[in-house]
Amino acid sequence: DQQVKQNSPSLSVQEGRISILNCDYTNSMFDYFLWYKKYPAEGPTFLISISSIKDKNEDGRFTVFLNKSAKHLSLHIVPSQPGDSAVYFCAASEIGGATNKLIFGTGTLLAVQP
C-alpha cells in the first residue's frame, strides 16, 4: 500500500520555465512533508519541507504547496535550471512520530532542457 504517491515518473521542462512536481498521500496522520533531490550515484539531499499547519513554504526558487483537504502537495521550481535535473522524492512523516521514519514516494525524474 503506497501511502505517498508520485504519479508522474518523469517530467521535461524548458530552462527558465516553471517545473511543477506533484505528490499525493493517503494517510491523514501525516503532519510533516519534505522534498528531496537525488542525483545518480549520490544520496538524496534535503530540499524543502512544510508542516501541516502551513499551506505554503518558500525557499528561493523552490516553493512547496500543501492542500490538506485534497491530501496533495506540490513543488514549484521557478525558474528551472539545467542543474535542477534530478530525481525528486516526496516524503512524509506521522503525527507524534518519535522516530525518524519517513515514507517516500517513488520519485519523479525532472529533465530541464537548455
Place this chain on the structure above:
Amino acid sequence: KAGVTQTPRYLIKTRGQQVTLSCSPISGHRSVSWYQQTPGQGLQFLFEYFSETQRNKGNFPGRFSGRQFSNSRSEMNVSTLELGDSALYLCASSLVTDYTGYTFGSGTRLTVV
C-alpha cells in the same frame, strides 16, 4: 564537517550468501536510519537506531537486521540473499528528530547474482 559514510560503495554477492553494510554517521548524530531503494519502489524504510536501540522497523523480513554501536556507527546485515535484494541501500543520520538535518550517505549498491 564530514558527511555520512557508507562502505562499501558497490558489492556483488551470490544468492544465499549474507552481507554486512556499514554506515558512519555525521559526528554527533545519534540517529541512523536505513532505506532500500529499488526502481519503481522509491525508498523503503528498513529500520532506525538511536543510542544503540532499534526504535522503529519497516516491513521487511527477518533476514534484514541491523545494529548500532556506542560510537553511533551502524551496520545492517542481510542473510540468505535473494535476487530481489539487489538495490541501493542508503543510510541517513540526524541529531534527534530533525528532518532538515537528515543527511543521507551515497549508498551501497548491492547486486545479487
